[in-house]
Amino acid sequence: xxxxxxxxxxxxxxxxxxxxxxxxxxxxxxxxxxxxxxxxxxxxxxxxxxxxxxxxxxxxxxxxxxxxxxxxxxxxxxxxxxxxxxxxxxxxxxxxxxxxxxxxxxxxxxxxxxxxxxxxxxxxxxxxxxxxxxxxxxxxxxxxxxxxxxxxxxxxxxxxxxxxxxxxxxxxxxxxxxxxxxxxxx
Amino acid sequence: xxxxxxxxxxxxxxxxxxxxxxxxxxxxxxxxxxxxxxxxxxxxxxxxxxxxxxxxxxxxxxxxxxxxxxxxxxxxxxxxxxxxxxxxxxxxxxxxxxxxxxxxxxxxxxxxxxxxxxxxxxxxxxxxxxxxxxxxxxxxxxxxxxxxxxxxxxxxxxxxxxxxxxxxxxxxxxxxxxxxxxxxxxxxxxxxxxxxxxxxxxxxxxxxxxxxxxxxxxxxxxxxxxxxxxxxxxxxxxxxxxxxxxxxxx
Numbered sequence: 001x002x003x004x005x006x007x008x009x010x011x012x013x014x015x016x017x018x019x020x021x022x023x024x025x026x027x028x029x030x031x032x033x034x035x036x037x038x039x040x041x042x043x044x045x046x047x048x049x050x051x052x053x054x055x056x057x058x059x060x061x062x063x064x065x066x067x068x069x070x071x072x073x074x075x076x077x078x079x080x081x082x083x084x085x086x087x088x089x090x091x092x093x094x095x096x097x098x099x100x101x102x103x104x105x106x107x108x109x110x111x112x113x114x115x116x117x118x119x120x121x122x123x124x125x126x127x128x129x130x131x132x133x134x135x136x137x138x139x140x141x142x143x144x145x146x147x148x149x150x151x152x153x154x155x156x157x158x159x160x161x162x163x164x165x166x167x168x169x170x171x172x173x174x175x176x177x178x179x180x181x182x183x184x185x186x
Numbered sequence: 187x188x189x190x191x192x193x194x195x196x197x198x199x200x201x202x203x204x205x206x207x208x209x210x211x212x213x214x215x216x217x218x219x220x221x222x223x224x225x226x227x228x229x230x231x232x233x234x235x236x237x238x239x240x241x242x243x244x245x246x247x248x249x250x251x252x253x254x255x256x257x258x259x260x261x262x263x264x265x266x267x268x269x270x271x272x273x274x275x276x277x278x279x280x281x282x283x284x285x286x287x288x289x290x291x292x293x294x295x296x297x298x299x300x301x302x303x304x305x306x307x308x309x310x311x312x313x314x315x316x317x318x319x320x321x322x323x324x325x326x327x328x329x330x331x332x333x334x335x336x337x338x339x340x341x342x343x344x345x346x347x348x349x350x351x352x353x354x355x356x357x358x359x360x361x362x363x364x365x366x367x368x369x370x371x372x373x374x375x376x377x378x379x380x381x382x383x384x385x386x387x388x389x390x391x392x393x394x395x396x397x398x399x400x401x402x403x404x405x406x407x408x409x410x411x412x413x414x415x416x417x418x419x420x421x422x423x424x425x426x427x428x429x430x431x432x433x434x435x436x
Binding site: 022023026030036081155178 | 197200205206209235236237238239244246247249252255256257390391
């Protein structure tokens with residue numbers, strides 16, 4: 001992972017319109033963003049499109065980054081995650097209209113894409129405190145939060161995946177988040 | 187829709203960051219963020235709390251063509267995602283019309299959306315077309331709405347068969363998005379407007395067609411200015427800024 005100070009410098013040069021710096025920023029960070037986009041969007045073409053959108057936005061908005069928004073890579077990945085969610089909601093609309101031919105549900109009903117999100121979360125380094133707090137959550141709350149985070153699932157999609165009523169899912173997510181907040185000491 | 191309750195505000199911020207706040211509620215929350223520093227602070231707190239999870243995403247190198255496409259857009263001076271040129275960039279408008287004429291002649295609205303991108307960034311990563319073209323479907327209805335006195339215009343396509351509405355906006359309509367929304371209506375055979383949803387503040391949006399709605403024989407679309415989140419009555423309450431016919435593309 002590129003070091004934060006170097007990325008911050010590249011970001012500020014990018015904000016000043018330095019295309020060479022922007023290229024280096026892309027080289028140092030794009031694999032992280034692309035991995036995130038691919039994971040959430042599950043399709044290479046969508047992830048590539050989203051990656052392009054992200055970096056155009058970064059090119060334009062690099063000046064809005066400031067250190068209080070977290071480490072540069074964190075900020076970049078946050079930008080990417082929001083973009084992924086937007087695109088996902090646009091392209092994979094809620095299946096609220098039964099007459100709408102395609103069965104979107106089947107696309108993620110059986111997730112054969114490998115590791116469980118919990119396992120993935122645990123693999124990551126530097127999770128530290130958050131991981132400790134996640135481990136303290138009841139199973140279903142932790143799973144709801146992590147599935148929403150890593151798969152971009154909506155309440156409805158969580159309900160299908162976890163085979164629980166919508167109301168139950170909503171309260172798992174809410175309680176999970178509440179307890180995380182308390183555990184993280186705020 | 188006042189988030190008087192601080193706890194509710196916290197929860198909405200958390201679910202916004204997590205992504206489980208969706209649809210109308212999400213859009214309303216985003217608008218609210220513009221005027222509420224306390225909620226913005228909640229959002230960045232949650233972004234920080236959950237940021238550690240980023241480590242769970244495995245890096246994957248993108249293909250080189252993505253950088254090529256980004257570079258081309260930057261060098262062509264386009265600063266924003268397609269359809270949102272800043273400051274009325276003339277080439278943006280040109281692209282819009284190129285796409286529009288393609289739409290009129292190419293007999294495929296869906297294709298035209300691919301064309302926006304293709305015209306905009308003429309090369310590799312244009313996979314949208316392949317993905318979205320439905321084969322034997324009747325053509326959707328299309329309307330181009332241009333309110334007077336502004337540079338804004340919206341290309342609306344309605345596909346009753348697929349129950350989808352797609353809006354592509356260009357240019358800003360002058361208003362305070364935190365205090366007003368633009369609502370899209372179809373005027374029924376009986377002359378009564380039926381809400382189709384809110385127009386996106388920027389760019390493109392896909393919306394489902396309201397349940398049970400059928401298209402009138404000669405539909406007209408209208409846009410009105412409404413309180414944030416849309417008309418509270420189900421009928422237009424604010425001024426109608428544009429009305430135009432919607433026709434089957436052919």
